[in-house]
Amino acid sequence: MARRGQRQSGATRTVPPRRRRVRDADNEGILPVLAKAVREVEAAVQRGSTQSSLRTKFQVVALLVREERARVKADKTAGDARRDEQLRRLDGVATILAKSAARDTSLLALLAEDAVVSEAAAALKRELLTSAGIEPAPEAAPIVEPTVTEVKPERRVVPQSVVSRQLANPFLAPDFSSAESRGPRQQQMRRLTGWELIGPLLKSFEYAAAASAGKSLPEPSVVRVPGGLELMRHQAQVVAAAAAGHRTFLLADEPGLGKTAQALLAAQAADAYPLLVVVPNVVKANWAREAALWTPNRTATVIHGDGDTIDGFADIVVVNYEVLDRHVGWLGDLGFRGMVVDEAHFIKNKKSQRSRNVLQLSERIRTRTPRPLLMALTGTPLINDIDDFRAIWQFLGWINEKAPGADLMESLEDIGLTPADPAFYPAARARVVDLGIVRRRKVDVAADIPARRIADLPVELDDAVGRSIREAERKLAEHLVARYRSALETRTSGSTIDGIDHDLVRQVAGWERADPTRPKIDENVFSLVRRIGKAKAGLAADYAAQLAHNVGKVVFFAKHIEVMDTAEELFADRGIQYSSIRGDQSAKKRQQNIDAFVNDPDVSIAVCSLLTAGVGLNLQVASNVVLAELSWTDAEQTQAIDRIHRIGQDEPVTAWRIIAAQTIDTRIAELIDSKAGLAAKALDGSDEDLSSSSDIQLEALVALLTNALEASR
Incomplete structure (x- = not known):
């Protein structure tokens, strides 16, 4: 009995220190600092205060909660009970933030992933971390902006004729005579401060x-x-x-x-x-x-x-x-x-x-x-x-x-x-x-410019090259599925979703897009699209040749040199005169080729690099465009078409878009068309859904993976 009593007494004596250590740990670190800050935010919102300092504190608390939650989840040294307790306390802080945002809905914008973190917020974040005994991470070196420091390129020159001009008028000075004084007005600004x-x-x-x-x-x-x-x-x-x-x-x-x-x-x-x-x-x-x-x-x-x-x-x-x-x-x-x-x-x-x-x-x-x-x-x-x-x-x-x-x-x-x-x-x-x-827009101010249309021409890739491309696409899809399933098996959140986890699909597609390098070139979306372009080259060139024979001058656009080379070889074999407009030409040579296409009736086709000749050229002598390869943006495609659909055009314009059927080419074309409304929404007042900020490359991978997962169910 005595021994049991001694053991019990000894056990009793060890309890207070253990509790004190836990309580000390709970009162240290970032959690108590966040708890105090979020209560201050809650009280201010209840009083109806919407000052910029409140918004800054609200945003900083939200940022630190996210960072601390991620740190706690990744900490393998803490026990399960300790981790659960920390996450519970963080959830309490997040709940107060949510209630505060419900009272003042303008705070919700500060919770967005892309919300801008001001200098004041960054300073407060450092202050809270320091008060919690945590050394803030060193700040990234700021980008030197042109308003502060001049760009210093490797080599600068001053042409001699410019020196002569400066010497001819050495007393030229900046003219500030009409600069406005903004002092009084700046003093009056109060509403938007902060x-x-x-x-x-x-x-x-x-x-x-x-x-x-x-x-x-x-x-x-x-x-x-x-x-x-x-x-x-x-x-x-x-x-x-x-x-x-x-x-x-x-x-x-x-x-x-x-x-x-x-x-x-x-x-x-x-x-x-x-x-x-x-x-x-x-x-x-x-x-x-x-x-x-x-x-x-x-x-x-x-x-x-x-x-x-x-x-x-x-x-x-x-x-x-x-x-x-x-x-x-x-x-x-x-x-x-x-x-x-x-x-x-x-x-x-x-x-x-x-x-x-x-x-x-x-x-x-x-x-x-x-x-x-x-x-x-x-x-x-x-x-x-x-x-x-x-x-x-x-x-x-x-x-x-x-x-x-x-x-x-x-x-x-x-x-x-x-x-x-x-x-x-x-x-x-x-x-x-x-x-x-x-x-x-042309339709509003230049009614005399004829309409334009985009006509899709699906082509079948039935030969060995076509089979190889479809096999490469299948391998890429299998690779994405394997990556998806591996991520699904190793996820630590514990949540399960019936069917396809579309959030995870987008994550996997994003990983693939960010690091597309694979041991096999067939398993790379960029090289796959390039191979599709090469496979379509002969068919696209053949169609351009038919157009030139039947309707007159044609502009042929391609992204890759191999496609342009294939087209030019076909035109040469058929005795069709063409002009080549490429990025590796001198300005003089390029202009000669442009002039030849515009002025020489025997030059039937202009073979143009989409990236080089897609801007700034006037080729309205033609009314037909062949797009041998697809762009990654609607803007790039539109720029190419508008080389001929411009002032001076007196015929309807048609852009013939060559699309490889039963390949990812078809999906890319659909994505380009579905995401063509960005400029229309922002500038023209269109009611189209503003979704062009989405990356077509990412969306193509998402579609490829989703289709593969659906097919495997």
Whole structure:
């Protein structure tokens, strides 16, 4: 008994310390910090407070809950009881967040995966982690933005003729005489202080696309153009707006409506010389020709390579994206009063060198010149996502990296609303549009341009190559199924789903797309699509040859060199004269081939690279296009078709799309068509579902895996 009593007494003595250790552990770390913070959020919401500091704390708590939950689940050293207790406490914090968001629904936007984390939120997050005794992870090195530090390319040059120009006028200084003083107005801004606004502004084009995006333009005045040329009404309206003092334009007219002429004449109306024009390499010679055509009294020069042949005293300087890094230094100092960016969607990736160069030059010009003329030209402003607007707006000075520019901010303050108010979005969209978004469709402003249609031509791949492609597609599907089942077996969440887990299907497709390299080339979606293109090449070329024989000139588009080579061999064997327009040609050679197709009646077919010749060319001498290979975006396909469906076309246009039946080609074509509404939704006020931001490559893999899983059930 005594021994039992001693044992019981000993056991009793060990209980308090154990409980104290558990209680100490529970009061340490991030959990008590989160519990205190979320109670503060709850109390503030109950009081009706919607200050920016509350929103910041709400978002930071949500972020830390997610991170801590993931850490706890991955921690293999903790026992099951300890892990369950931590997850239970985290669920309690999440429940309070959910209740708070139910009271103030504007907080829900901060829970989105893509919600922007402001500097204030990042600072608060570090503060909470530090108070919990956790060392915050080191911050990633910030991306050097062009507004702060100049881009430093490997090699920069200053052409001798530019040196001569600088020496001829060494006292030229920046003109700030008409710069506005914004001090008093900035002091009055209070309502939107602390709000993150770039995200809501972008989303306003998604949520509030109830009307066509188009700035109100004045009725056109008489615009003098050289003899033999004619300016259409919609073109003259932009020129009139520039003459009236408007200085920033996102000119997003559909391809073929004469944006080049509008930009050149707007620069003339605004006296925006010298004028810098940044363009893709394939069209810079054409810009010089158009400048000589529409503004013959102004000299234009084109920068090639190091710029040894340019005219440093020219009024218009044309440079392509590829060599811009060599010249960004002296271009920023020349004193341009206007800048045009052609095919402006080329700068959508702000981390790219071309985008950073363009943004740096825009900032330099806006710093040195009061109210310069800035024009972004693109027929396809949205390639993948609404976020593609961001770089273009920054080029125009409407926004900076973190917030709206001064003019836009004043305009948004005048609305009297915040992003928490549903009415903010249509009103904000209208204010952005009024800064200079101009979007006209052919059907609205150029009724004399005939209609166009896309006709699909399914072709059967019945030979050995076709069988090989179908076998490769089957192997890819089997590989995806194996990856799906492996992920299903190793998942740790414990949840089960009857039938196909479509969320997991998308995850597996995403993994495959991110790392498509497989031991066998047949098991790679990109190489599979390329093989399909090669297999269709002969059939597509044969159809183009038939069209050329029956209806006249034809434009043949392909993505890969092998497809172009196959087509050209077939045309040569049949004695059909053709012009080849490729990316590896010199500008002179490419222009010669374009001129041959346009002017020589014996040249029947233009064989064009989809990526090289899909922008900036006028090939309206033809009315039929053959698309031998499919694009990954509708925008790329549309650009190709619009090489012939443009002003000057007097016949209906047909694009013949060659599709390999019973292959993934068919599904890709369906996806392209289903996701063609992005620009229409954001700019034209279409009611189409805004789904073009989805990646067609990902969706194709999702469809392939889903079909394979359904077939195996």
